[in-house]
Amino acid sequence: xTRAQRAVLAQLTNDRAFVSAQDxxxxxxRSGESVGLTSVYRALQALTDDGQLDARRTDGGxxxxxxxxxxxxxxxxxxxxxxxxxxxxxxxxxxxVADLAATHRYVIDAHTLEIIxxxxxxxxx
Amino acid sequence: xTRAQRAVLAQLTNDRAFVSAQDxxxxxxRSGESVGLTSVYRALQALTDDGQLDARRTDGGxxxxxxxxxxxxxxxxxxxxxxxxxxxxxxxxxxxVADLAATHRYVIDAHTLEIIxxxxxxxxx
DNA sequence: CCGAGAATGAAAACCATTGTCATCTTGCCG
DNA sequence: CGGCAAGATGACAATGGTTTTCATTCTCGG
Ligand SMILES: [Zn+2]
Ligand SMILES: [Zn+2]
Ligand SMILES: [Zn+2]
Ligand SMILES: [Zn+2]
Numbered sequence: 001x002t003r004a005q006r007a008v009l010a011q012l013t014n015d016r017a018f019v020s021a022q023d024x025x026x027x028x029x030r031s032g033e034s035v036g037l038t039s040v041y042r043a044l045q046a047l048t049d050d051g052q053l054d055a056r057r058t059d060g061g062x063x064x065x066x067x068x069x070x071x072x073x074x075x076x077x078x079x080x081x082x083x084x085x086x087x088x089x090x091x092x093x094x095x096x097v098a099d100l101a102a103t104h105r106y107v108i109d110a111h112t113l114e115i116i117x118x119x120x121x122x123x124x125x
Numbered sequence: 126x127t128r129a130q131r132a133v134l135a136q137l138t139n140d141r142a143f144v145s146a147q148d149x150x151x152x153x154x155r156s157g158e159s160v161g162l163t164s165v166y167r168a169l170q171a172l173t174d175d176g177q178l179d180a181r182r183t184d185g186g187x188x189x190x191x192x193x194x195x196x197x198x199x200x201x202x203x204x205x206x207x208x209x210x211x212x213x214x215x216x217x218x219x220x221x222v223a224d225l226a227a228t229h230r231y232v233i234d235a236h237t238l239e240i241i242x243x244x245x246x247x248x249x250x
Numbered sequence: 251c252c253g254a255g256a257a258t259g260a261a262a263a264c265c266a267t268t269g270t271c272a273t274c275t276t277g278c279c280g
Numbered sequence: 281c282g283g284c285a286a287g288a289t290g291a292c293a294a295t296g297g298t299t300t301t302c303a304t305t306c307t308c309g310g
Contacts, residue, residue: 002288003275022266036290041267061186061297062266077231086229093218097240104211105245106202114237115222120230127257128306147297161259166298186266187297 004039005047009067017083018056018064018076056114075112079119088115129164130172134192142208143181143189143201181239200237204244213240 011024025040044065047053053065059080068074070087073094077086093113101108136149150165169190172178178190184205193199195212198219202211218238226233
């Protein structure tokens with residue numbers, strides 16, 4: 001694992017929310033740990049490919065990343081404002097998706113399920 | 126409804142798949158109907174706000190739009206390659222989402238559920 | 251026919267992300 | 281110990297989708 005990867009992973013372990021590459025870069029800079037933006041992007045790519053990070057796009061299309069607790073397949077309840085997330089499993093949905101694959105002539109290779117809202121902290125403010 | 130909106134809507138009625146703004150612009154140009162790219166973006170925005178179009182982002186983050194048959198709340202089975210889509214309803218999932226909202230302290234205001242794969246035509250090729 | 255407000259679109263600005271390339275590091279081998 | 285090849289790094293430039301700007305062109309009620 002490279003220096004950039006260690007720095008990024010540490011940052012995302014410290015703050016368990018969905019955060020953008022630019023945010024991570026800024027936070028690392030602020031905390032003294034100096035890593036180039038390009039390296040942050042590369043580290044995020046590598047860690048995500050490696051399954052150590054989950055990625056999702058915000059409504060605006062910006063990619064954000066999170067270090068999840070579970071390495072099982074799961075979905076997220078995400079705060080639109082601060083990126084805070086709850087990991088949820090949805091066996092019933094997985095079943096439904098599998099059945100649908102059988103019904104239609106599609107070769108399914110992925111599915112997304114996300115619940116977007118405001119976490120209690122952001123809703124109160 | 127403006128001229129651009131009519132042109133875009135006609136194009137999306139003609140080809141019922143998820144298509145990007147740039148694609149729509151190119152197709153309109155090719156078919157003689159000349160509309161500026163800016164106007165295509167504006168029309169897509171307006172039509173989507175108006176509920177006449179469904180929007181989704183491709184894996185690459187590009188926004189795509191589709192004229193759906195149902196104006197009920199529904200989800201999509203989407204072909205990653207050509208944008209072809211099947212509209213599906215998932216009452217069980219809606220129920221599950223509602224329950225989750227009650228369980229956690231999140232103010233839910235949206236959810237996404239998408240099944241991505243290859244349509245039979247693209248899988249065969 | 252007039253004028254205000256909306257629509258249009260070419261061009262410039264934006265901005266997240268990716269590519270380039272010259273410079274550093276790192277780990278081996280002689 | 282050098283020295284060297286492979287990989288990592290990061291400043292900078294380029295990309296590409298999307299949005300802004302702004303001057304021009306409709307549209308339509310009065
Ligand atoms: Zn996760
Ligand atoms: Zn929040
Ligand atoms: Zn739809
Ligand atoms: Zn297809």
